Amino acid sequence: MSDTPAATQAASIASPINLILFSLLILLAYFRLRPSPPSTLPKGPAPVVFRTFTPPTLQPYDGEKDRPVYLAVRGKVFDVTPGKNFYGPGGPYENFAGRDASRGLACGSFDEDMLTKDLDGPLDDLSGLGQDEMQALQDWEDRFSEKYLVVGKLVAVSEGQEGS
Structure with a gap:
């Protein structure tokens, strides 16, 4: 009685194809549930x-040297x-970079005389x-406000020293 029904059933469950399928099921579950x-x-x-x-402190922000x-x-x-x-x-x-561009933009002019000469005045x-x-x-x-970030305010040198 070596071939009992329980032994035959255990042998059929433990067949190589069933072990391979069970291993694949465990592997799929791992990949599906892993964190x-x-x-x-x-x-x-x-x-x-x-x-x-x-x-004077605005002037260096002119785009030169990757600034x-x-x-x-x-x-x-x-x-x-x-x-x-x-x-x-x-x-x-480019002549407005690092400067107050107000007058030049208002007048539609790129001339140097539109820029403030006395930076300390x-x-x-x-x-x-x-x-x-x-x-x-x-x-x-308005156009600048829509497109660019406001990063500060511009004050005269005399006002900037008072706030320090």
């Missing part, structure tokens, strides 16, 4: 700190680095601009 690695978010841009600029490109419009300092082709070195608006109060020029300046400011 997945934690998902990571991509690294975001460096945080932007809102700061107060004076004309960011900032320009000021009516006291707001915008990071225009994403538009470096326009505002950075070699761009059509008072800011341009935009006196002498007409209604059309002020509207043009407002349009530029």
